[in-house]
Amino acid sequence: MDYLEITGGKKLSGTVTISGAKNAALPIIAATILSDKEVTLTNLPNVVDIRTLLKLLTMLGGTVDHDNTTAHINNGSISSHKAVYEIVSQMRASILVLGPLLARFGECEVSLPGGCAIGQRPIDLHLKALESMGAHIEIKGGYVRAEAPDGLKGAKIIFDKITVGGTENIVMAAALAKGTTTIINAAKEPEIVQLCEMIMDAGVKIEGIGSSELTIEGTSGKPLKFKTVEIIPDRIEAGTYLCAGAITSSSITLEKVDPGHIRASIDKLESMGCSFDITDDSITIHPSDDLKPVNLITIEYPGFPTDMQAQFMAVAALAKGESLIEERLFENRFMHVSELNRLGADIWLKGSIAAVKGVETFNAADVMATDLRASSALVLAALVADGTTHIRRIYHLDRGYDDLEGKLSALGADIVRKKEER
Ligand code: UD1
Numbered sequence: 001m002d003y004l005e006i007t008g009g010k011k012l013s014g015t016v017t018i019s020g021a022k023n024a025a026l027p028i029i030a031a032t033i034l035s036d037k038e039v040t041l042t043n044l045p046n047v048v049d050i051r052t053l054l055k056l057l058t059m060l061g062g063t064v065d066h067d068n069t070t071a072h073i074n075n076g077s078i079s080s081h082k083a084v085y086e087i088v089s090q091m092r093a094s095i096l097v098l099g100p101l102l103a104r105f106g107e108c109e110v111s112l113p114g115g116c117a118i119g120q121r122p123i124d125l126h127l128k129a130l131e132s133m134g135a136h137i138e139i140k141g142g143y144v145r146a147e148a149p150d151g152l153k154g155a156k157i158i159f160d161k162i163t164v165g166g167t168e169n170i171v172m173a174a175a176l177a178k179g180t181t182t183i184i185n186a187a188k189e190p191e192i193v194q195l196c197e198m199i200m201d202a203g204v205k206i207e208g209i210g211s212s213e214l215t216i217e218g219t220s221g222k223p224l225k226f227k228t229v230e231i232i233p234d235r236i237e238a239g240t241y242l243c244a245g246a247i248t249s250s251s252i253t254l255e256k257v258d259p260g261h262i263r264a265s266i267d268k269l270e271s272m273g274c275s276f277d278i279t280d281d282s283i284t285i286h287p288s289d290d291l292k293p294v295n296l297i298t299i300e301y302p303g304f305p306t307d308m309q310a311q312f313m314a315v316a317a318l319a320k321g322e323s324l325i326e327e328r329l330f331e332n333r334f335m336h337v338s339e340l341n342r343l344g345a346d347i348w349l350k351g352s353i354a355a356v357k358g359v360e361t362f363n364a365a366d367v368m369a370t371d372l373r374a375s376s377a378l379v380l381a382a383l384v385a386d387g388t389t390h391i392r393r394i395y396h397l398d399r400g401y402d403d404l405e406g407k408l409s410a411l412g413a414d415i416v417r418k419k420e421e422r
Helices: 022-034 048-060 092-105 124-132 164-175 190-201 235-248 259-271 306-316 336-342 372-384 395-400 404-410
Strands: 002-007 014-017 038-042 063-067 070-074 107-111 136-140 143-147 156-158 180-184 205-207 213-217 252-255 275-278 282-286 295-297 322-326 346-350 353-357 366-368 388-392 414-419
Touching: 002 372, 002 395, 014 404, 022 038, 022 048, 022 070, 022 092, 022 164, 022 190, 048 063, 048 070, 048 092, 048 395, 092 107, 092 124, 092 143, 092 164, 124 136, 124 156, 124 164, 164 180, 164 190, 164 213, 190 205, 235 252, 235 259, 235 282, 235 306, 235 372, 259 275, 259 282, 259 306, 306 322, 306 336, 306 353, 306 372, 336 346, 336 366, 336 372, 372 388, 372 395, 372 404, 372 414, 404 414
Parallel strands: 014 252, 156 180, 295 322, 366 388
Antiparallel strands: 002 388, 002 414, 038 070, 063 070, 107 143, 136 143, 180 213, 205 213, 252 282, 275 282, 322 353, 346 353
16 A cells, blocks of 8 residues: 655745646536537546546446546446446445436436445435435435436425535436426535536526526436536645645645635635735745634535645644634544644544644654545645654545645655555
C-alpha cells in the first residue's frame, strides 16, 4: 500500500491548476445512461472514483474510451441493468445510476451502498421520490430492485431533507419521465446546476436551475442526445489549496477555478486574516502570519461545505485563539480529530461540535487517513509540522484528489509517495 512522506516547514509559491470537479463528473457520467448515442466529457479529474464509475458503465455493456481527462462514452449497447456490490461498495456515488437506469430501461438492480466512514448515509429519500414517480421498489439480498414497466411519471417531490445525490437521481429520472416533475427543497450545489444544464442542452425543459425548486418536463422515455460537456472546476480541491496557502503562510495562485463557487471558504479565510486577488478564473491568496480563530457550521450550498470542514480544522488548529466548528450534515465526520491531535493539535469534541484551541506548532507523527477530506486535512497539517510525517491509507486521497503530491511538489512542498515495505 502507498503512503505519503511529508517533511514540514517548506514555504509554497507559484501556481496550481485546479482539475475538474469529481462531484460534478460523477452525476454527469451517470447521466450519460439517459442517451443511446456517444457523449464526450472533457476536463475530467484523473482520480479513482471516476475510473470506478466508468468501469461500472462498461460492466453494464456501455463502451468507454477514457484517457485521464477525456471520455467518449456510448451507452447505446447497455445490456445489463445491474450495478453490482463489488463496484457500489467501492464508491457510494454509484447509487447515481439508479435514476437513469430505471428511467431508460424501466427496471434495474443497484446494490445498497451501506454506511460509510462519515456516517450512515441512507438513500431513503431517493427511493421515496422514485416511488412517487410510479416506481415499484423492493430491497432484496442487499439490492434495490426497481421497476417501472410503463415508464416513470412526473410527480411533485418534496424532499424532507436537502440531498445532493437524491436531487441528482430525481433530475435524471425526471428527464425521461412522462409529464412534469417538480422537486421542492432541491439541493443547489454548482454540480447540480451543471447536471441540469447538460440535460437542458439536450432539449429537456428545466426551470428553476440553481434554486430550491426545480421543474422538469420529461421526454416520455425518449433517450437524450447530449452535447460535449466540459466539467466545472473542483471547488473542494480549490478550497483545499487555499487552505494550503493559509496554513503554510504562503502566497499561491489557483488557476482554472470558479471563485463564485468557493465564496464560503474565501469568506472564512478572510475572517481569519487572509486576503485575496480574484479574477474570473483565478484566485491568489495572500496569507496572514497571525491567523485568527474562526467559527463555522457546515450546511448545504451556498453555506459552508462539509467537504471543507476537516481542512479548515487543520488551519484553525494553528490560529491564535479558540475556534468552534459544528458539523451538521454527517454524524461521524470528525475522525480526523484524533489524528490531528496526534500531530499536536488541541481539539476537544462534544457531539457535533469541535472546540479547536490554537497551538504554536504541529509535530510530525505517523497518522492514518480515514476518509477523503480527512486525509487532505492531515496533508495540510503535515506541510507545517516539525519533522517528517507519514500518512497511511492514502487510497482515500486517490479517490478524489488529482495528482495531489505532484501539484504540491510543484508548489515547493517536500512530499513523496512511497510503498509500504512488506
Ligand atoms: C454529496 C457529495 C459529498 C458531500 C455531500 C454533502 C457527491 C458524490 N458527494 O454526497 O461529497 O459531502 O453531498 O454536501 O456529490 N440523507 C438522508 N437520506 C437520503 C439521502 C441523504 O437522510 O436518502 C442525508 C445524509 O445522510 C446526509 C444529508 O442527507 O446527512 C446530506 O446527504 P447528501 O446531500 O445526499 O450527500 P451525498 O449526495 O451522499
